[in-house]
Amino acid sequence: MPASKQRLSVETLRWKNGRLEMIDQRALPSEVHYLSYDSAAGVAEGIRSMVVRGAPAIGCAAAYGVALEALRLQHAAASEFSAQLEAGFSVLAASRPTAVNLFWALARMRNVWQNCSGGTPTQTASMLLAEAHAVRAADIEINRRMGRHGAALLEDGARVLTHCNAGALATAGYGTALGVIRAAIEAGKKVSVFADETRPFLQGARLTAWELAQDNIPVTLIADNAAGFLMSRGEIDAVIVGADRVAANGDVANKIGTYTVAVLAQRHRIPFYVAAPLSTIDTGIASGADIPIEERNADEIRGYGELRWAPQDIPARNPVFDVTPADLVTALITEKGVMRAPDAGKIGKLLEENPG
Amino acid sequence: MPASKQRLSVETLRWKNGRLEMIDQRALPSEVHYLSYDSAAGVAEGIRSMVVRGAPAIGCAAAYGVALEALRLQHAAASEFSAQLEAGFSVLAASRPTAVNLFWALARMRNVWQNCSGGTPTQTASMLLAEAHAVRAADIEINRRMGRHGAALLEDGARVLTHCNAGALATAGYGTALGVIRAAIEAGKKVSVFADETRPFLQGARLTAWELAQDNIPVTLIADNAAGFLMSRGEIDAVIVGADRVAANGDVANKIGTYTVAVLAQRHRIPFYVAAPLSTIDTGIASGADIPIEERNADEIRGYGELRWAPQDIPARNPVFDVTPADLVTALITEKGVMRAPDAGKIGKLLEENPG
Numbered sequence: 001m002p003a004s005k006q007r008l009s010v011e012t013l014r015w016k017n018g019r020l021e022m023i024d025q026r027a028l029p030s031e032v033h034y035l036s037y038d039s040a041a042g043v044a045e046g047i048r049s050m051v052v053r054g055a056p057a058i059g060c061a062a063a064y065g066v067a068l069e070a071l072r073l074q075h076a077a078a079s080e081f082s083a084q085l086e087a088g089f090s091v092l093a094a095s096r097p098t099a100v101n102l103f104w105a106l107a108r109m110r111n112v113w114q115n116c117s118g119g120t121p122t123q124t125a126s127m128l129l130a131e132a133h134a135v136r137a138a139d140i141e142i143n144r145r146m147g148r149h150g151a152a153l154l155e156d157g158a159r160v161l162t163h164c165n166a167g168a169l170a171t172a173g174y175g176t177a178l179g180v181i182r183a184a185i186e187a188g189k190k191v192s193v194f195a196d197e198t199r200p201f202l203q204g205a206r207l208t209a210w211e212l213a214q215d216n217i218p219v220t221l222i223a224d225n226a227a228g229f230l231m232s233r234g235e236i237d238a239v240i241v242g243a244d245r246v247a248a249n250g251d252v253a254n255k256i257g258t259y260t261v262a263v264l265a266q267r268h269r270i271p272f273y274v275a276a277p278l279s280t281i282d283t284g285i286a287s288g289a290d291i292p293i294e295e296r297n298a299d300e301i302r303g304y305g306e307l308r309w310a311p312q313d314i315p316a317r318n319p320v321f322d323v324t325p326a327d328l329v330t331a332l333i334t335e336k337g338v339m340r341a342p343d344a345g346k347i348g349k350l351l352e353e354n355p356g
Numbered sequence: 357m358p359a360s361k362q363r364l365s366v367e368t369l370r371w372k373n374g375r376l377e378m379i380d381q382r383a384l385p386s387e388v389h390y391l392s393y394d395s396a397a398g399v400a401e402g403i404r405s406m407v408v409r410g411a412p413a414i415g416c417a418a419a420y421g422v423a424l425e426a427l428r429l430q431h432a433a434a435s436e437f438s439a440q441l442e443a444g445f446s447v448l449a450a451s452r453p454t455a456v457n458l459f460w461a462l463a464r465m466r467n468v469w470q471n472c473s474g475g476t477p478t479q480t481a482s483m484l485l486a487e488a489h490a491v492r493a494a495d496i497e498i499n500r501r502m503g504r505h506g507a508a509l510l511e512d513g514a515r516v517l518t519h520c521n522a523g524a525l526a527t528a529g530y531g532t533a534l535g536v537i538r539a540a541i542e543a544g545k546k547v548s549v550f551a552d553e554t555r556p557f558l559q560g561a562r563l564t565a566w567e568l569a570q571d572n573i574p575v576t577l578i579a580d581n582a583a584g585f586l587m588s589r590g591e592i593d594a595v596i597v598g599a600d601r602v603a604a605n606g607d608v609a610n611k612i613g614t615y616t617v618a619v620l621a622q623r624h625r626i627p628f629y630v631a632a633p634l635s636t637i638d639t640g641i642a643s644g645a646d647i648p649i650e651e652r653n654a655d656e657i658r659g660y661g662e663l664r665w666a667p668q669d670i671p672a673r674n675p676v677f678d679v680t681p682a683d684l685v686t687a688l689i690t691e692k693g694v695m696r697a698p699d700a701g702k703i704g705k706l707l708e709e710n711p712g
Contacts, residue, residue, distance in 0.1 A: 193413025213667055229678040260583070322585040
């Protein structure tokens with residue numbers, strides 16, 4: 001059954017009984033279960049520990065984190081409410097450094113809060129929850145629009161490589177890179193996917209393979225090491241990835257290994273597409289060199305989950321994002337259309353025309 | 357304690373009580389144990405199932421496989437001996453397709469057998485065992501010579517990236533790529549190593565990290581995906597890898613992912629060295645396009661060991677070698693010296709001067 005426009009095959013985050021529920025992405029695909037959150041600190045921990053990941057999904061989660069905190073505090077005195085809600089913003093902002101959507105969502109929530117300055121805590125909480133719902137609904141709609149724009153770039157029969165998971169699970173639904181693939185299939189094209197397994201967290205093996213299989217989209221899993229070999233044999237027609245942050249000049253921070261795929265694609269003259277909403281563009285960052293790159297625990301490199309296969313205590317480096325320079329990006333796909341050869345001028349103009 | 361010239365810190369294969377013992381590389385580093393072999397079929401299964409791996413080590417194992425088979429059959433009638441020993445050659449030749457050292461070692465053993473045509477099976481078996489011992493001893497000596505030649509290429513303080521395991525465990529001892537690093541350290545240089553973990557079989561995480569730690573050589577483990585990031589940050593000064601087969605034009609078949617590292621190194625103007633004995637050069641293969649590339653079971657991609665993290669039965673591709681074109685190879689290091697910018701002319705001349 002092809003992905004339908006009416007249906008989300010995967011619900012990444014949902015609002016249920018006054019709480020935020022998030023599918024536990026660490027347990028997928030062997031277990032499909034939801035964890036429930038009722039505070040900013042809880043959601044921040046969920047982001048930090050990667051229950052939820054993917055830049056747009058992190059943004060949605062953070063928006064709900066603020067709303068939950070406001071609801072939790074709504075019967076407190078106004079000054080107490082303000083101080084504690086401020087602390088909630090701080091703990092959410094500190095959860096992960098690289099994805100800009102987190103900060104974008106927090107700024108949006110802060111804006112709502114400031115516009116509520118005359119209201120009671122209960123009224124503010126209610127407005128913040130409405131805004132979180134709006135962030136989530138807009139994300140899905142944006143992904144569908146991005147998908148329609150990007151679908152035109154894929155030819156019938158295209159074999160598309162993707163890295164990490166820029167799918168329904170990385171967003172409120174539908175996906176960025178995988179949204180483009182879904183839209184191409186909805187438009188009647190045959191598209192098949194090669195999924196890089198994406199060490200160390202294996203988002204490709206666990207999440208991309210799973211969510212595409214849920215939608216019966218043909219997917220073949222490979223080791224990250226095999227992408228170059230398949231390109232050299234002419235087995236890949238296009239690459240599509242998502243982004244955690246796009247600098248003002250078009251440099252793209254995304255999951256570690258993305259840069260490698262882009263370099264390989266350039267060598268093989270394979271188009272390299274980045275699908276990201278405008279909320280992922282950070283005009284406060286001039287170039288990729290200034291994007292903070294998170295380095296996580298070395299244990300994630302020494303094994304996976306509870307299993308350790310490397311020698312105990314062997315030193316390891318675990319940068320989890322890298323930067324792909326804009327000159328390796330064939331086109332940036334946003335909800336506003338396809339920008340070929342992105343650069344500072346084109347990005348500046350796009351954001352001028354579409355103020356956040 | 358630095359690696360000493362007198363000592364092998366790791367014994368990959370050893371002859372004990374009339375049997376071949378091989379360290380079980382599938383169990384490293386969590387368990388260090390040896391498996392014992394007494395027939396060609398047993399050794400072939402050890403090669404196939406990757407108890408032993410690494411082109412030179414596979415060559416040594418195959419040589420012992422022939423000797424063991426001859427010893428096993430030495431009391432048979434001459435015609436029976438010949439037929440069964442021939443079958444032993446066949447089963448060994450079919451164990452793995454990519455490493456040429458396997459076929460090189462079998463040709464060397466066949467040569468000894470032919471030179472024994474007047475002798476009894478017992479005499480032949482004895483000659484074959486002596487030849488297997490010679491193959492093993494020569495491999496260690498060749499690695500030490502290769503190391504001395506290659507060490508000159510590494511500057512004091514060099515941070516060297518390696519892929520897979522081209523170390524003591526991939527050879528009879530000392531290693532090819534890691535032999536160069538050992539020799540540089542023995543020559544008084546400070547050298548530190550970044551080891552790609554090397555999915556799917558994790559030879560970097562399990563074997564390279566372990567054997568370098570055994571020798572107190574500084575090693576930092578990384579996901580294969582992180583090599584490009586570290587290069588982009590100026591943290592890698594050189595790359596050294598081994599080879600499973602070098603074509604007559606200098607194209608190099610080696611562990612999957614090697615090609616990717618070579619492409620990245622070229623982009624960053626980092627020298628990319630291949631350390632391989634003459635026995636790895638296959639003049640019967642004109643270019644890398646003709647080298648057979650083994651594809652192994654998809655289960656190796658769906659997880660590791662007993663653990664499965666990908667959706668059950670998800671399709672996967674598992675090519676375990678790739679081809680790096682000669683133009684990406686800064687220098688080929690052999691026991692005869694350093695060949696910069698290898699090509700068909702230089703390789704032809706080298707082999708002419710050093711007939712196998």
